[in-house]
Amino acid sequence: DGGITQSPKYLFRKEGQNVTLSCEQNLNHDAMYWYRQDPGQGLRLIYYSQIVNDFQKGDIAEGYSVSREKKESFPLTVTSAQKNPTAFYLCASNLGQGPYNEQFFGPGTRLTVL
Amino acid sequence: GQNIDQPTEMTATEGAIVQINCTYQTSGFNGLFWYQQHAGEAPTFLSYNVLDGLEEKGRFSSFLSRSKGYSYLLLKELQMKDSASYLCAAVDSNYQLIWGAGTKLIIKP
Numbered sequence: 001d002g003g004i005t006q007s008p009k010y011l012f013r014k015e016g017q018n019v020t021l022s023c024e025q026n027l028n029h030d031a032m033y034w035y036r037q038d039p040g041q042g043l044r045l046i047y048y049s050q051i052v053n054d055f056q057k058g059d060i061a062e063g064y065s066v067s068r069e070k071k072e073s074f075p076l077t078v079t080s081a082q083k084n085p086t087a088f089y090l091c092a093s094n095l096g097q098g099p100y101n102e103q104f105f106g107p108g109t110r111l112t113v114l
Numbered sequence: 115g116q117n118i119d120q121p122t123e124m125t126a127t128e129g130a131i132v133q134i135n136c137t138y139q140t141s142g143f144n145g146l147f148w149y150q151q152h153a154g155e156a157p158t159f160l161s162y163n164v165l166d167g168l169e170e171k172g173r174f175s176s177f178l179s180r181s182k183g184y185s186y187l188l189l190k191e192l193q194m195k196d197s198a199s200y201l202c203a204a205v206d207s208n209y210q211l212i213w214g215a216g217t218k219l220i221i222k223p
Contacts, residue, residue, distance in 0.1 A: 040122070040215060041215050042118070042201065042203075042213035042214050042215040042216060043157075043201070043203075043211075043213040044213075045210070045211075088154075090156060090157070097208075097209040098209060099144050099145055099164060099205070099209075100145065100162055100164070101209070102147070102159045102162065103147075103159075103211065104159075105156035105157050105158070106156060107155065107156050108154075108155070108156055110154075
């Protein structure tokens with residue numbers, strides 16, 4: 001079955017530590033996205049990538065980094081520079097820019113900083 | 115700036131009909147999505163509108179008025195499993211999604 005997987009589902013981290021969230025898709029989608037969701041707020045775009053080896057900052061990129069070495073994979077690193085990293089992180093993918101390009105979402109990773 | 119507004123929370127009765135409104139202001143417009151999100155889970159696609167009018171899909175319908183910057187999601191014959199958040203997202207001129215904060219729908223028996 002095609003889909004998007006994220007791991008782990010729950011992640012705990014101590015302050016000052018970097019942590020990497022995994023996102024893999026087998027939908028053959030060109031574009032991939034990372035969102036952050038806080039309680040009572042909409043999805044906020046962290047980074048996105050339209051093609052391998054290229055990515056762009058979203059609205060809240062500070063304190064985060066990404067890589068896109070393979071079409072299927074788009075890992076997100078939450079660095080110690082991110083001041084308030086506790087949140088629900090969602091990875092998504094679609095065919096790319098253009099109308100009616102529905103985004104498909106992974107199950108999410110809930111990150112808690114202790 | 116770009117902005118999406120939708121009510122924070124709504125309550126409805128099982129078996130009834132509910133309409134969730136969404137107004138948007140974006141730089142350019144390339145359509146509007148509605149997603150359903152159960153607590154702690156990923157959003158799932160419900161509908162996409164780019165032309166004015168009503169799109170019906172089973173118990174769910176979505177309406178768009180481009181001139182008014184307005185959309186609504188209509189849910190009929192409400193079931194307890196419809197209790198979820200409903201996210202409205204407009205597509206801007208760069209094909210980026212601008213997300214609303216979501217409307218939490220509570221269904222009572």
